[in-house]
Amino acid sequence: MSAVSTEPAADPQAEKKWRRHSLVALAILLPLALAETSYDSLCEWLHGEDLIARGVDFGQSVPFGGSDWKLADLRGGKADRLPDHAFAVIATFTVTIGDPDLQKQWLGCKLMLTDAAGRRWLPDVIAGVSLPAGVMNCTSAIFSGAKKGDTITIGDTFIVPEDAVKTIRPAVGLGSERPWYLRFRRPPK
Template sequence: MTAEAFAQENRSGERKWRRRSLWSVILLIPLAIAVEAYDSVKALLADNDLFSRRVAWGQSAHFGGSDWKLTDLRGAFGMANLPPDSVPVLADFQVTIGNPDLQNLWLGCKIVLIDKDGRHWSPTTLVSLKTPDTVQTCVSAIFSGAKTGDTLNLRETFLVPKEATKSIRPAVGVASERPHFLLFQMEKD
């Protein structure tokens, strides 16, 4: 083999490897971006309630290892020292415990109110209403020591604008079910 033929073969092999390298870069860059984005997408889905499961009025739904039922959603009128045009709203749930591992299944338990415009209200401590000893909040129920078959009465108190009371719906989210959450419909829906 002559030196010129050898050089020609090296150039041909070099061109082949350059083409392969360019194709691999074209494939590897999107793959690297996808790998880097995976953790961010996973965190987004794990920390947010994104997809609703609608529950009809009077029905219960299995969620977070237990059966959830909205028993009442009502305003508490006639209270003094509240911001103008605001109404305290009480959301009452009856939960029949299926799996008693609430500290894992109900971690990050969150009950909110959502209106037709997508606005959210979290429970408030600004309004303190006397509740029976048998009524708990979502968070206190986690540490209640409830056993399979027990029925818990949960209540959360919210402070919402008066105009929003016509379209609010309670929603329940727990870590074991995220990104899904329960959205309870009202009797008139």
């Protein structure tokens, strides 16, 4: 005795049509699913990086993170304990406090130097080189208890290669303003 199927034969055209529709749906849904799962990561990355520069002329004061920032000085030179072709640079800013909640406004405060090639340098400790009297770094300023209307001086030291010295520009990034950051023009010579 043989088994006989009582189901009707599958329509080959209907099966091809179903497969085509499935492939089209996959081509649409797969990128949408990837976009949905990566959206939060992209937003977090954008808010954690200094990506878009706002140019500021030397001597100009600009509002940023609830306060007014102005490049006060940019100076550098050879330090005793640095390797050949490296220079110590000190960048200082005067900041007039607007919103005194610096722990909120300045969270993730980052002073940096950039050059024409797009390279960045973060602050570094240099033996024998210290900040001028009365100059605080970002962390000290955040917890200084500064009040609205106070003017404070913020700065830091950097080690920069000799080939970048002529094109470096000081920059400031704050967590409350990211992905934007300020990039200041150099003082006139």
